[in-house]
Amino acid sequence: MSLLSKIINTGVVTEKLDATSAPHRFRGAMRAGKQDCGACMACSETCPTGAIVIQNGRVQVNDKDCIFCGRCIERCEAQLIKNTGQYKLATLSGSLTETAGNELRKKIRRVLNRSMHIRHVDAGSCNACDFEMAALNNPIYDLQQYGIDFVPSPRHADLLMVTGVVTRNLTQALQMTYEATPTPKLVMAVGACAAGGRTFGDSYAIRGSVDKLVPVDIYVPGCPPRPQALLYGLLLALDRL
Ligand code: SF4
Ligand code: SF4
Incomplete structure (x- = not known):
C-alpha cells in the first residue's frame, strides 16, 4: 500500500515539450549584443573551438561549434556576450528546407506516417551526448x-542519430551503417562534435564533422545537447512542432 500511495502521490513526471525549460545553470546559446564592440578579439582568442567570428565590429557565434563553456563571457570586458539558456537550436540542412527538400519531407511524412525509428551511431563521442540521448x-x-x-x-x-566527431577508426562503421539504412532516411548530427567537428581540434585520428562523410539533414548543437534539444530536432524534421 505504501508503494502504491507513493506512485499516486508522485503523479505524472513526463514533461510536455512546450512546457519544458532548461534549469537556470544551463548556459544555452551564446548571443552578442547588436552594438559594435572594440574588436579586441579577446573572445575569439579564448574560444577553444573557434566558434566566434568578429566582422565589422560585430560578434557572431556559430552554434554548431559552440560548447557553451562560457569563456567568452568571462573574457569580454564590454560584457556584450551573454548566455540565453536557449536550447531549441536544431537546424535543418538544405536537403530538408529547400524546394527539393519539401518533396523529400512530404515523402518522409507519407512513408513514416508520423512515426520514426532511430539507430544510434557513435562515431567517436566522449559518451556525454550518448547519455543525453539515452x-x-x-x-x-x-x-x-x-x-x-x-x-x-x-x-x-x-x-541515424550520430554522436561524436568522426574518428578514423569509426569512419567505415558510419558509412556502412548509412548504406545499410533503407531510403528515405534522415541523418541527425548530435552535439558540437558531430555538427561542427572542431571540438577536439585537428588530429591524425579525426576525420571531422559527420557531414564530411555522409549527408546530414538535422544539426543539433550543444555539448552535449539536452534531451529536449534532441526532441525539438526530431519533431522539427518530422514537421510536428
Ligand atoms: S561559450 Fe565557449 S565555445 Fe561557445 S563561443 Fe564562447 S568561448 Fe566559444
Ligand atoms: S559534443 Fe561534447 S558531449 Fe558530445 S561527444 Fe562531443 S565533447 Fe562529448
Missing part, C-alpha cells in the same frame, strides 16, 4: 509518446 527513453522525456523509438539495426531505421 535519457530520451526515461519517463521524463518518454520518447515513445511521439511514436519515435530506438531500434538495434540500421535495416529497421528511418533516422
Whole structure:
C-alpha cells in the first residue's frame, strides 16, 4: 500500500515539450549584443573551438561549434556576450528546407506516417551526448509518446542519430551503417562534435564533422545537447512542432 500511495502521490513526471525549460545553470546559446564592440578579439582568442567570428565590429557565434563553456563571457570586458539558456537550436540542412527538400519531407511524412525509428551511431563521442540521448527513453522525456523509438539495426531505421566527431577508426562503421539504412532516411548530427567537428581540434585520428562523410539533414548543437534539444530536432524534421 505504501508503494502504491507513493506512485499516486508522485503523479505524472513526463514533461510536455512546450512546457519544458532548461534549469537556470544551463548556459544555452551564446548571443552578442547588436552594438559594435572594440574588436579586441579577446573572445575569439579564448574560444577553444573557434566558434566566434568578429566582422565589422560585430560578434557572431556559430552554434554548431559552440560548447557553451562560457569563456567568452568571462573574457569580454564590454560584457556584450551573454548566455540565453536557449536550447531549441536544431537546424535543418538544405536537403530538408529547400524546394527539393519539401518533396523529400512530404515523402518522409507519407512513408513514416508520423512515426520514426532511430539507430544510434557513435562515431567517436566522449559518451556525454550518448547519455543525453539515452535519457530520451526515461519517463521524463518518454520518447515513445511521439511514436519515435530506438531500434538495434540500421535495416529497421528511418533516422541515424550520430554522436561524436568522426574518428578514423569509426569512419567505415558510419558509412556502412548509412548504406545499410533503407531510403528515405534522415541523418541527425548530435552535439558540437558531430555538427561542427572542431571540438577536439585537428588530429591524425579525426576525420571531422559527420557531414564530411555522409549527408546530414538535422544539426543539433550543444555539448552535449539536452534531451529536449534532441526532441525539438526530431519533431522539427518530422514537421510536428
Ligand atoms: S561559450 Fe565557449 S565555445 Fe561557445 S563561443 Fe564562447 S568561448 Fe566559444
Ligand atoms: S559534443 Fe561534447 S558531449 Fe558530445 S561527444 Fe562531443 S565533447 Fe562529448
